[in-house]
Amino acid sequence: MAADVQPAPPFGDRLASAVRRRESAIVVGLDPDPARLWPGGSPLPGDLAPADAAAAAVADHCRRVLDAVAPACVAVKLQSASFERLGAPGQEALAATVAHAGDLDLLVLLDAKRGDIDVSAASYANAAYGSTATPWGPVAGTGADAVTVAPYMGRDSLRPFVTLAADRGAGTFVLVRTSNPGAADLQELLLADGEPVWAHVARMVAEIGAEPTSAAPGATLDAVGAVVGATAPERIARLRELMPRTPFLLPGVGAQGGRVEDLAPAFAPGPGGALITASRSIVGAGAAAGGDPAAAALRAAEALRATAAAL
Amino acid sequence: MAADVQPAPPFGDRLASAVRRRESAIVVGLDPDPARLWPGGSPLPGDLAPADAAAAAVADHCRRVLDAVAPACVAVKLQSASFERLGAPGQEALAATVAHAGDLDLLVLLDAKRGDIDVSAASYANAAYGSTATPWGPVAGTGADAVTVAPYMGRDSLRPFVTLAADRGAGTFVLVRTSNPGAADLQELLLADGEPVWAHVARMVAEIGAEPTSAAPGATLDAVGAVVGATAPERIARLRELMPRTPFLLPGVGAQGGRVEDLAPAFAPGPGGALITASRSIVGAGAAAGGDPAAAALRAAEALRATAAAL
Structure with missing residues (x-):
C-alpha cells in the first residue's frame, strides 16, 4: 500500500493556527513601484534591460520589506498588478517574493481580483x-495560499477557485464591500428587496463557503473569505452577521482612512476571523516619519498589531 | 521645434476602420490549453523545463491559429489566464502572440477582466x-489595443484604464452582461428602481465613455466598450438603447449556445459597433469536424463572418 497521503489542512484552520502562532492579524501589503523602492538595495549588474533591472530591484525591495516586518505579521498580500506590469521578469520577481515569504513563515495572499x-x-x-498539466509535465503556479476574486460573474466563476482551494488547503477571498470610494457605485445600489448589492454578495459568499465542496466539517472558519473595506466600518457588524464563519480581509486602514479601532465586529469568530492589511502605511512609514525605512515599517506594523490585539 | 507628434486616433475610429478594412466583425479567441494544442507543431528542443516547453508550444500554436484564421477576422482576443498559468515563460508566449497578431494587422484584445x-x-x-516608468528606463506593457475590465469596484476602478486608453488610442471593454449561466447571480438582480444591475452598469459605461477624458469629439463610437453575452439576446436591444455609441464585444456564440442571427441590434451603430468573439467554435472546429484544423478553423471563422455580414 502507498503511504498515507495527508490532505492539506483546511484554509480556515491554517489561518487560525497561523494567527495564533505568529500572534498577529496583520497582513503587510506589497505593491512595489520601481520608482519608489526603499533606498539601499543590492547593487545590480550594469547591463540589464529595464524590465530585468526593475524586476530585480523590486524583488530585492520586497525581500527587505518582508525581512523587516515579518516579526509583526501573519501574511503578505502581493498586488499582482505591480508585478505584471514588469512582464516576464515581473513574474520571476513575484515567484522570488512568494518563496521568501514562505521562508519567513508568512502566508501569501495574491491580490489578483480575478473573475x-x-x-x-x-x-x-x-x-x-x-x-x-501539460504534455511536458506539470507547471507549478505562483504557490499562493489564497487569492482575491471578483464576484460580478456569479457563482460559476467562483467555484473553480473554491474547489481547487479545498484540495490544496488554500483560500479564496471574494470582493464583497471594497474600500475605495467607487465601491458605492455598484456595491451600495439598493436591490428590490431593500438590501444593498453587497449584502446579497455576502450571502452568496457564506453559501459557497458552506457547500460540501469547500466546507471542512468541524472547522471554525470557512475557506471562502471576504474582502471588506475598513473604510466602511458601519457595515461591518451587518457583514459579520451575514457571514459568521467567513475570514475577513480588511484593506483600507491608514492611507485610505480606515481605523483599526472600528473593526471589532470583524474579529468575532476568533483567531483568523479577520486580517488587517496595510500597504503604504507600513512600507512607506519611513518616508512619512523619516529615518530607516525598515525600522519605521516594523514600528508601524507592530503598532497595528497591538491595536488589533486590544480589540 | 520638435516635429509634430500625431496623437493616436481614438479607439472607436480605429475599430470602425479596421472592421471596414478587413470586412469582418469576427474576433478569434485564444485560450490555449497546453494539453490540447493543434497537432503538427514545430519541434522543441528536448531539454526544456515543462513551463518553457509548454509556453513555446502554446506560442507556436497561437501563431498557427492566427495564420490560419486572420483572413476572416478583425481581431484576436487573448485569454490572459491561459498564459498566466505558465508563469514567466507564459508572458513571453503572450508577447510573441501579440507581436504576431500585429504583423497580421489584427487588433489585440487582452481578455484579463481586471479591476x-x-x-x-x-x-x-x-x-x-x-x-x-522605472529608474532603469520605461518597461513596455503587453501592447494590447484593448483590455476587458470588471465593474464591481465602480467608476474610480475603471477611470485609470479609460484615461490611459484615450492617450494611446486604446479601448476598455467593461463587463456588463456576461455570457455564463452565473451571470444571473448578480447581474440580473433587480434594483429598487425596477431595473436589473446590468442596466445600471450599462448606464455607467455610457456615461464614462462620454466623459471628456475618454470621448473623442466627432467619433461615432466611444472608446469604452461593453462585454455583452450573446447567450442573452433578449437583452441586447435594451443594452444598445442604454449604450448607443458603445462598441459591444459579444462572447458566447457557438460552444456556449449563442446564435449570431439573434445579435442584429448590437450592430446598429455600424462598422465596429459590435464584435463577435468565438474561441472553441473556431479553434476547435477541426476536432469537431475532422480534418485539417487550420482549414476547419478558417471555414468556421468565414461562416461566422458571412452570417454577421448578413445581419
Whole structure:
C-alpha cells in the first residue's frame, strides 16, 4: 500500500493556527513601484534591460520589506498588478517574493481580483495555487495560499477557485464591500428587496463557503473569505452577521482612512476571523516619519498589531 | 521645434476602420490549453523545463491559429489566464502572440477582466497598453489595443484604464452582461428602481465613455466598450438603447449556445459597433469536424463572418 497521503489542512484552520502562532492579524501589503523602492538595495549588474533591472530591484525591495516586518505579521498580500506590469521578469520577481515569504513563515495572499467563466477561472486558480498539466509535465503556479476574486460573474466563476482551494488547503477571498470610494457605485445600489448589492454578495459568499465542496466539517472558519473595506466600518457588524464563519480581509486602514479601532465586529469568530492589511502605511512609514525605512515599517506594523490585539 | 507628434486616433475610429478594412466583425479567441494544442507543431528542443516547453508550444500554436484564421477576422482576443498559468515563460508566449497578431494587422484584445483600486488599476492599464516608468528606463506593457475590465469596484476602478486608453488610442471593454449561466447571480438582480444591475452598469459605461477624458469629439463610437453575452439576446436591444455609441464585444456564440442571427441590434451603430468573439467554435472546429484544423478553423471563422455580414 502507498503511504498515507495527508490532505492539506483546511484554509480556515491554517489561518487560525497561523494567527495564533505568529500572534498577529496583520497582513503587510506589497505593491512595489520601481520608482519608489526603499533606498539601499543590492547593487545590480550594469547591463540589464529595464524590465530585468526593475524586476530585480523590486524583488530585492520586497525581500527587505518582508525581512523587516515579518516579526509583526501573519501574511503578505502581493498586488499582482505591480508585478505584471514588469512582464516576464515581473513574474520571476513575484515567484522570488512568494518563496521568501514562505521562508519567513508568512502566508501569501495574491491580490489578483480575478473573475472569469469556469474554464478560465480554473486556469486562474491553477495559476494562483495549483498547477497546470501539460504534455511536458506539470507547471507549478505562483504557490499562493489564497487569492482575491471578483464576484460580478456569479457563482460559476467562483467555484473553480473554491474547489481547487479545498484540495490544496488554500483560500479564496471574494470582493464583497471594497474600500475605495467607487465601491458605492455598484456595491451600495439598493436591490428590490431593500438590501444593498453587497449584502446579497455576502450571502452568496457564506453559501459557497458552506457547500460540501469547500466546507471542512468541524472547522471554525470557512475557506471562502471576504474582502471588506475598513473604510466602511458601519457595515461591518451587518457583514459579520451575514457571514459568521467567513475570514475577513480588511484593506483600507491608514492611507485610505480606515481605523483599526472600528473593526471589532470583524474579529468575532476568533483567531483568523479577520486580517488587517496595510500597504503604504507600513512600507512607506519611513518616508512619512523619516529615518530607516525598515525600522519605521516594523514600528508601524507592530503598532497595528497591538491595536488589533486590544480589540 | 520638435516635429509634430500625431496623437493616436481614438479607439472607436480605429475599430470602425479596421472592421471596414478587413470586412469582418469576427474576433478569434485564444485560450490555449497546453494539453490540447493543434497537432503538427514545430519541434522543441528536448531539454526544456515543462513551463518553457509548454509556453513555446502554446506560442507556436497561437501563431498557427492566427495564420490560419486572420483572413476572416478583425481581431484576436487573448485569454490572459491561459498564459498566466505558465508563469514567466507564459508572458513571453503572450508577447510573441501579440507581436504576431500585429504583423497580421489584427487588433489585440487582452481578455484579463481586471479591476482594482485606482493605483493598481493604473498599473494594470500600463501592463495592458501602456508602459511603466522605472529608474532603469520605461518597461513596455503587453501592447494590447484593448483590455476587458470588471465593474464591481465602480467608476474610480475603471477611470485609470479609460484615461490611459484615450492617450494611446486604446479601448476598455467593461463587463456588463456576461455570457455564463452565473451571470444571473448578480447581474440580473433587480434594483429598487425596477431595473436589473446590468442596466445600471450599462448606464455607467455610457456615461464614462462620454466623459471628456475618454470621448473623442466627432467619433461615432466611444472608446469604452461593453462585454455583452450573446447567450442573452433578449437583452441586447435594451443594452444598445442604454449604450448607443458603445462598441459591444459579444462572447458566447457557438460552444456556449449563442446564435449570431439573434445579435442584429448590437450592430446598429455600424462598422465596429459590435464584435463577435468565438474561441472553441473556431479553434476547435477541426476536432469537431475532422480534418485539417487550420482549414476547419478558417471555414468556421468565414461562416461566422458571412452570417454577421448578413445581419
